Amino acid sequence: MRALLALAGSLAIVACQPAADATETIVAAPAAERTARETGGLKTAVFAGGCFWGVEGVFSHVRGVKSAVAGYHGGTERQARYDLVSSGITDHAEAVRVTYDPAVVRYDELVRIFFSVVADPTLKNRQGPDVGAHYRTALIPTSAEQLAVAKAYLAQMESSGQWRGPIVADIERAQAFFPAESKHQDFIVRYPGNAYVKRWDLPKIAALKRLYPAQYSARFQRG
Template sequence: MLSLLKTPSSGRKRGKPLLGVGAALWSAALFALWQSTASAAGDGVELPPPSTNLPASSTADTQTAVLAGGCFWGMEAVFQHLDGVSDVVSGYSGGDSSTASYRATSSGRTGHAEAVQITYDPQTISYAKLLQVYFSVAHDSTQLNRQGPDVGPQYRSAIFYANDRQQAMAEAYIAQLGEAGVFEKPIVTQVDPLSAFYPAEAYHQNFAYRNPNHRYIVVHDWPKVDNLQRLFADIYRDTPVIVATK
């Protein structure tokens, strides 16, 4: 299954070991599939901003948002390039601590989704703007339990809200986009309460920037960052926020 193509040891995509001509054919077929599904995450769309916004924060305290939309490598890379964002951590949400690992989550049976926890300054960037970026360029919200070649509920589109205001904003924006008919297919993004967020293994953090020529990153994730710069030039930052890892 293509959802199991990232190895816990190195983060590289894996398949059944093959040799000789068979390996070459498998590689060519897999790359063709990557190319055929790249447009789902790579086109980007200019969506209207949420018509309902959260009040601006009156304090200097940072806030967090937890979003899921396919492989966390690309989600992380996108939000690392936003002004006002101070940290983006790849991890797992939706399950419990006993299964909060890449190996367990990859089974698709833990309840977890690959997600990112975004720490941001609400005086610089709003939760509404994060959602606009999320739906515009970070992933395809019309794909059910998958993103491109990654298949399974661990790759689902989901917003994990931390409070009533985040829930109201997420639900209102999904309804707004649905009524506007901005996508050809229905939005399938889940809006669920945040019970916990568990950081992923260190080798997953900053993956795109440590592996800029990785074929998966080149095909699926750099186009998202390019679209972010094109569609959100006013909040795009050239230098990404890098997660501190041990």
């Protein structure tokens, strides 16, 4: 265990770091053919797609989102620590738990936004400069309705021809979600001058505003 902790400490410094040779693609994802039908108040879903700072940042600017919390999905509570998860030695994925009002924004609309400006569904175990299974891209539904929408949308993306490669984004069974350390919450508004935030996250928010102006909120919804 001591050796694993030493490895985690040495590798954590490369987590969520800007890389000059990495790129990200903004795609105007198609509107969902299978729309979500959710009633009865606020709903929650989990999204994994690279470093959680940007995932949280985008969803915190979506109208109808009441909370976006950065955290770790899967794995164990004991290992749900940034230094361990970002080293790649655990089974967690960096993820964001989104609480939203389906009367304002539907789950399928959140999924569309996610694959338009947050995560490239053709990349396996990486996004932008971040590489490793803990940066995998996955929809993590928390209800049967969300699962049906997620399955239909991945199939629709595959047949749409709007991405150059095959769709490798996955659907994961909802497991335990562990909120990340407080310093990782609301990261982009707390550290707007951070090099990673400026290079990778602020362009995603600008793309959200450009592609989905009706769903963009200038106000950052703190988690």
